[in-house]
Amino acid sequence: MKIREILKNRRTLSFEFFPPKTEKGIKSVFETIETLKTFRPDFVSVTHGAGGTTRALTVEIALRIKRENGLLVMAHMTCIGQSKEEIHSVLLRLEDSGIENVIALRGDPPREQTSSAPVKGDFAHATDLIEHIKSNFEFGLAAACYPEGHPESTDLASDIEYAKRKVDLGAEFLITQLFFDNSDFYRFLDSARKAGINVPILAGILPILSTSQIRRFTALCGATIPENLDKRLDRFADDNDAVREIGVEHATTQVDDLLASGVQGVHFYALNKGYSISKIIDNINRSSWSTQASPLPTHSS
Numbered sequence: 001m002k003i004r005e006i007l008k009n010r011r012t013l014s015f016e017f018f019p020p021k022t023e024k025g026i027k028s029v030f031e032t033i034e035t036l037k038t039f040r041p042d043f044v045s046v047t048h049g050a051g052g053t054t055r056a057l058t059v060e061i062a063l064r065i066k067r068e069n070g071l072l073v074m075a076h077m078t079c080i081g082q083s084k085e086e087i088h089s090v091l092l093r094l095e096d097s098g099i100e101n102v103i104a105l106r107g108d109p110p111r112e113q114t115s116s117a118p119v120k121g122d123f124a125h126a127t128d129l130i131e132h133i134k135s136n137f138e139f140g141l142a143a144a145c146y147p148e149g150h151p152e153s154t155d156l157a158s159d160i161e162y163a164k165r166k167v168d169l170g171a172e173f174l175i176t177q178l179f180f181d182n183s184d185f186y187r188f189l190d191s192a193r194k195a196g197i198n199v200p201i202l203a204g205i206l207p208i209l210s211t212s213q214i215r216r217f218t219a220l221c222g223a224t225i226p227e228n229l230d231k232r233l234d235r236f237a238d239d240n241d242a243v244r245e246i247g248v249e250h251a252t253t254q255v256d257d258l259l260a261s262g263v264q265g266v267h268f269y270a271l272n273k274g275y276s277i278s279k280i281i282d283n284i285n286r287s288s289w290s291t292q293a294s295p296l297p298t299h300s301s
């Protein structure tokens with residue numbers, strides 16, 4: 001099943017996992033997936049080489065989730081630092097294994113490098129990867145977008161132009177980078193629609209788990225923590241349980257508001273943990289989940 005077909009009929013709920021490096025981590029992520037499966041996600045996704053995880057594991061974990069948990073899986077595929085042949089062979093493997101959906105990403109350079117420029121690879125941008133996938137495969141295709149702009153972008157307008165290019169080349173829906181202030185998402189959505197991006201845009205939500213971790217993430221991805229939230233995170237910096245509850249409270253408010261506004265899908269960055277997401281979904285007013293997503297624009301403006 002292609003995710004674009006699901007999005008024609010309803011708003012989606014999805015969870016993102018990363019491939020753990022240890023046996024213990026793998027056992028734990030599959031326990032989390034079993035727990036979160038009770039919320040009947042429309043799909044789950046598995047990251048590729050993010051934060052230094054091994055790329056080969058993405059395919060293994062994606063296949064296991066498909067086989068053992070019976071869930072629709074979208075594989076992340078990055079292109080930075082890889083040859084066309086390497087990328088092609090991973091895509092062939094995914095296709096052979098019946099994975100039908102892929103999100104095409106550039107990826108980030110290894111942590112020790114500050115710029116992506118010196119990392120060799122045949123594709124410089126997600127747009128190149130999308131072109132390759134569209135010319136050679138029939139995957140359902142997604143791409144990333146950035147409500148506050150990608151950290152390397154000079155301005156939001158050029159970033160939106162590149163997002164539009166990804167859609168023009170074949171991305172059937174977009175998933176946003178994490179954000180903590182819904183007005184950033186609404187502003188982006190408005191600009192994207194004005195730029196003629198008429199595909200579903202799913203909101204990427206990250207329930208905060210620890211102060212130091214979220215500071216690290218936001219420093220890397222350029223997302224802003226609103227001042228009030230930041231002060232609370234500071235106050236409880238040494239108490240992860242308290243921070244986790246703050247994260248649940250904040251994400252619940254965000255998701256409630258997004259659903260009421262007609263968002264086309266909520267994509268949770270699960271970080272392989274189930275507790276916060278379970279609480280957030282339990283907190284959400286049931287009737288909010290079934291409210292209609294806003295209709296997509298039918299023409300470019």
Ligand SMILES: Cc1cc2nc3c(=O)[nH]c(=O)nc-3n(C[C@H](O)[C@H](O)[C@H](O)COP(=O)(O)OP(=O)(O)OC[C@H]3O[C@@H](n4cnc5c(N)ncnc54)[C@H](O)[C@@H]3O)c2cc1C
Binds near residue numbers: 076077107127144158
């Ligand atoms: C939903 C989501 C999932 C992610 N999953 C992963 C993952 O699994 N693994 C991982 O390593 N990282 C992942 N990331 C992080 C992502 O790889 C980084 O944000 C990366 O820096 C940019 O990826 P991109 O696909 O948006 O790149 P691109 O679209 O290539 O954009 C990168 C920068 O170049 C600009 N740009 C885009 N196209 C062009 C072009 N054709 N010419 C010139 N400039 C251009 C953009 O404006 C932007 O500033 C994910 C991010 C999101 C939002």
